[in-house]
Amino acid sequence: MSGTNCALTYTAKDYKSDTKPVWCPGCGDYSVLSSITKAFADLNLEPHKTSVVSGIGCSSRIPAYTTTYGFHSIHGRALAVGAGLKLARPDMTVLVAGGDGDGFSIGGNHFLHACRRNVDMTYVVMDNRVYGMTKGQPSPTTEPDWDASAMAPPGGTGMTPFNPLAIALAAGANFVARCFSGDPNGTAAVIAEAIKHPGFSFVAVMSPCITFREEQREWKNVVRPSPVESTTDAAQAAKRLMTDDGFNMGILYRGHRTPYSPKGAGQASLADLEAEFAL
Amino acid sequence: MTAANMLLDAAAEAGYYALFGRSSGPQIRGGEAAAIVRLSPEPVTSVDDTTEILLAIDWQNVQRFAAELPLDKNSVIITDPTQGEVPEVMAKSGARIVELPMKDLAKEIPGGRPNMVALGAVAALIGLPVDVVCEVLGQSLKKKRADAYEASVAAVKKGAEAAAGMGATKRLGKLAGEPAKRWSITGNEAAALGAVRGGVRFCAAYPITPATEILEYLSSALPKVGGVFVQAEDELASINMCVGGSFGGAASITATAGPGLSLMIEALGMATASETPVVVVDVQRGGPSTGIPTKSEQSDLNIALYGLHGDAPHLVVAPHSIGDCLMTTQWAVHLAETMQAPCIVLSDQSLGQSRTIMPVPADVAFVGKRLTVTEAPAEGVQYKRYANTASGISPMAIPGTPGCQYTADGLEHTETGTPSSQANDHSSQQDKRLRKLTDHEYGDHWATIEGEGDIAVMCWGSCTGAAREAITRAAADGVKARLISPRLLYPTRPEAMAKALAGVRKVLVVELSHLGQFHRYLKGEYDLPAEIQQIKRGGPLPIRPNEIHSRLLSMGK
Numbered sequence: 001m002s003g004t005n006c007a008l009t010y011t012a013k014d015y016k017s018d019t020k021p022v023w024c025p026g027c028g029d030y031s032v033l034s035s036i037t038k039a040f041a042d043l044n045l046e047p048h049k050t051s052v053v054s055g056i057g058c059s060s061r062i063p064a065y066t067t068t069y070g071f072h073s074i075h076g077r078a079l080a081v082g083a084g085l086k087l088a089r090p091d092m093t094v095l096v097a098g099g100d101g102d103g104f105s106i107g108g109n110h111f112l113h114a115c116r117r118n119v120d121m122t123y124v125v126m127d128n129r130v131y132g133m134t135k136g137q138p139s140p141t142t143e144p145d146w147d148a149s150a151m152a153p154p155g156g157t158g159m160t161p162f163n164p165l166a167i168a169l170a171a172g173a174n175f176v177a178r179c180f181s182g183d184p185n186g187t188a189a190v191i192a193e194a195i196k197h198p199g200f201s202f203v204a205v206m207s208p209c210i211t212f213r214e215e216q217r218e219w220k221n222v223v224r225p226s227p228v229e230s231t232t233d234a235a236q237a238a239k240r241l242m243t244d245d246g247f248n249m250g251i252l253y254r255g256h257r258t259p260y261s262p263k264g265a266g267q268a269s270l271a272d273l274e275a276e277f278a279l
Numbered sequence: 280m281t282a283a284n285m286l287l288d289a290a291a292e293a294g295y296y297a298l299f300g301r302s303s304g305p306q307i308r309g310g311e312a313a314a315i316v317r318l319s320p321e322p323v324t325s326v327d328d329t330t331e332i333l334l335a336i337d338w339q340n341v342q343r344f345a346a347e348l349p350l351d352k353n354s355v356i357i358t359d360p361t362q363g364e365v366p367e368v369m370a371k372s373g374a375r376i377v378e379l380p381m382k383d384l385a386k387e388i389p390g391g392r393p394n395m396v397a398l399g400a401v402a403a404l405i406g407l408p409v410d411v412v413c414e415v416l417g418q419s420l421k422k423k424r425a426d427a428y429e430a431s432v433a434a435v436k437k438g439a440e441a442a443a444g445m446g447a448t449k450r451l452g453k454l455a456g457e458p459a460k461r462w463s464i465t466g467n468e469a470a471a472l473g474a475v476r477g478g479v480r481f482c483a484a485y486p487i488t489p490a491t492e493i494l495e496y497l498s499s500a501l502p503k504v505g506g507v508f509v510q511a512e513d514e515l516a517s518i519n520m521c522v523g524g525s526f527g528g529a530a531s532i533t534a535t536a537g538p539g540l541s542l543m544i545e546a547l548g549m550a551t552a553s554e555t556p557v558v559v560v561d562v563q564r565g566g567p568s569t570g571i572p573t574k575s576e577q578s579d580l581n582i583a584l585y586g587l588h589g590d591a592p593h594l595v596v597a598p599h600s601i602g603d604c605l606m607t608t609q610w611a612v613h614l615a616e617t618m619q620a621p622c623i624v625l626s627d628q629s630l631g632q633s634r635t636i637m638p639v640p641a642d643v644a645f646v647g648k649r650l651t652v653t654e655a656p657a658e659g660v661q662y663k664r665y666a667n668t669a670s671g672i673s674p675m676a677i678p679g680t681p682g683c684q685y686t687a688d689g690l691e692h693t694e695t696g697t698p699s700s701q702a703n704d705h706s707s708q709q710d711k712r713l714r715k716l717t718d719h720e721y722g723d724h725w726a727t728i729e730g731e732g733d734i735a736v737m738c739w740g741s742c743t744g745a746a747r748e749a750i751t752r753a754a755a756d757g758v759k760a761r762l763i764s765p766r767l768l769y770p771t772r773p774e775a776m777a778k779a780l781a782g783v784r785k786v787l788v789v790e791l792s793h794l795g796q797f798h799r800y801l802k803g804e805y806d807l808p809a810e811i812q813q814i815k816r817g818g819p820l821p822i823r824p825n826e827i828h829s830r831l832l833s834m835g836k
Contacts, residue, residue, distance in 0.1 A: 019697055048681045063686040069678040070686030071526055074549045077519040084523025087507050088481045092678055113512035264502025270476055273500055277462040279291050
């Protein structure tokens with residue numbers, strides 16, 4: 001963890017830029033932006049030592065709405081860009097953010113390997129179970145019978161939804177949590193925990209898209225705090241995940257894996273390297 | 280392969296220069312392979328026309344290599360009579376056939392091997408002292424395996440004795456004076472070392488033939504100099520991790536081949552738009568699709584130049600020889616960092632996986648140096664990451680710099696980096712991204728231009744060595760030609776090219792591409808004389824000097 005020794009004290013507002021979000025009125029992502037900036041403030045991270053990295057999609061617009069360093073990269077590759085930054089610059093706090101299509105469809109392979117690799121960074125996915133920027137197509141987390149889309153067949157895709165938490169756990173993520181955008185303070189607290197936790201931390205935030213999935217307004221009535229504390233036992237976490245209904249909120253799992261850190265400490269000179277080729 | 284490596288080491292020890300290529304089939308490990316060695320008292324950068332001595336330990340699967348081992352009536356084929364007749368595909372060349380019972384001779388020595396008998400015979404035939412061969416054997420074997428060393432020395436000596444009765448063959452030229460200081464290096468090692476010399480401290484990559492040796496080298500070298508090497512899950516991750524590392528301030532590189540470059544193209548567009556420097560070495564192989572992974576071709580020129588969507592000016596460079604992989608990759612890092620743009624280095628399998636004994640490379644001063652900002656702008660003034668400067672290069676804030684926070688973006692943006700879809704922002708940022716490349720002073724490194732005459736051989740990359748040799752031979756026949764081989768393929772240099780072509784009436788374009796991609800590029804980007812001839816074909820057979828030489832003679836009539 002870096003940046004906590006700063007003499008200044010920051011508030012959430014200090015991390016919000018003047019750029020007006022492109023999001024629709026009522027979008028859950030406004031709250032997630034507030035939660036992220038509140039988490040930064042709670043941890044008193046220096047904006048110039050912090051970076052928000054994203055791919056493409058509604059939620060991936062988020063770096064420009066913060067005052068930290070940011071990279072708004074290309075569709076699906078946010079985790080790779082974020083990992084590159086963190087590995088080259090271990091002194092930076094790196095938070096990668098995006099949506100369900102970006103992270104689990106086009107970026108699905110990077111998600112698996114980011115969990116396995118366990119670089120010390122935090123991944124916040126704003127999951128609304130729909131492609132919003134392209135105007136409402138089914139995503140990997142969409143229910144199989146949802147068919148209110150010009151691209152979905154009648155009766156829905158019939159495909160089993162992707163279970164991000166189960167997959168994160170199976171692939172070795174070191175911190176796994178589920179939040180709801182309607183509880184910005186709770187979400188901020190979980191994100192702050194995720195940032196503090198060493199290794200790869202995954203925070204799935206249910207963030208409604210009321211433009212294309214109006215029924216998601218109901219989420220606020222069904223989500224509940226998880227009845228149990230987080231566990232350090234992956235098997236127990238897996239069992240909970242496979243038996244819950246997807247509406248238990250909170251930190252599910254905290255692992256103890258050592259973060260991946262390949263930065264060399266060597267101080268060889270070029271002459272040392274070149275000597276190998278001399279006859 | 281072992282015997283050929285020993286021969287190369289012995290020639291190196293004796294003071295010679297060399298080229299060493301290998302051709303192997305699709306087998307994962309072991310199996311038949313051909314080692315192709317060219318030795319000379321002078322530096323060599325091209326394969327020769329024919330094979331002077333073809334030594335076959337056995338003839339299994341020889342048809343795989345026959346086309347890569349051209350023979351003529353001046354060639355000598357050394358064959359082991361216990362391994363059957365010399366195959367017709369070889370014998371029809373009219374080459375002189377000499378028998379050497381390698382297997383039986385090796386059997387006379389406890390632990391003796393036929394390949395060491397072969398090594399001794401070849402050394403003796405070309406006039407490489409057997410003592411030097413034994414010395415090299417000692418360096419590699421004596422400490423670890425004394426018994427193997429004794430057996431190998433005995434086998435080498437037996438082979439050398441047997442060579443005495445084989446008749447004359449072409450011998451190595453005499454060295455003028457003391458052996459010069461030289462390096463032994465492959466093109467892939469040279470590219471990797473060049474990257475480190477240029478300042479690269481971050482590499483994320485995915486293994487692929489024939490580029491993997493670059494990654495193997497960097498995985499051990501980068502940690503030694505405080506850098507980072509990551510094996511990524513695929514090429515998409517490789518290039519995007521490099522972009523992230525470079526955004527963080529580390530000069531970054533990845534290496535791949537055609538299929539991987541295809542996957543990286545989208546991210547190279549992002550690097551172009553976000554002005555994030557990154558270098559990609561593409562060690563070209565036969566394509567398209569999986570193509571011929573183990574063999575060479577020059578057919579990724581189009582994708583490197585024109586593969587990016589949108590108007591995306593970026594840098595493309597190509598090394599001219601195995602040794603030049605070092606300078607060109609080092610230069611690529613320098614150019615990418617200076618201009619904050621992606622740079623593709625087009626090497627190929629024949630450069631990357633071949634070894635050279637070469638003069639010690641010059642210590643060129645090309646080190647990546649990015650224009651950065653270290654201080655926050657005045658209170659109330661926003662840092663402009665994409666400031667529309669006269670040079671087109673905008674000072675870049677490295678994360679960690681207080682007060683200069685910005686968001687790098689693949690979306691079109693304003694000077695501050697705020698996303699914009701407005702025409703004036705698009706045109707001014709496009710102008711700036713092009714201007715920074717076209718206004719740069721590239722110096723003489725942009726091309727190799729040699730010789731004079733009203734015929735120009737225009738080629739690129741690995742064809743340069745053969746073209747140079749052909750021009751030298753044509754000059755001896757009274758036909759003057761000049762060599763024009765651009766190292767910088769993009770941006771183009773119209774004025775410098777016009778100067779290089781001054782007085783040229785005829786052009787011969789030489790390339791290893793079935794579609795003639797380089798020819799199309801030259802015609803599209805430059806003004807050329809009216810008479811243009813071509814030597815073009817797909818890989819994997821290299822274009823040899825005699826093909827260019829004979830064409831030059833007919834063009835010179």
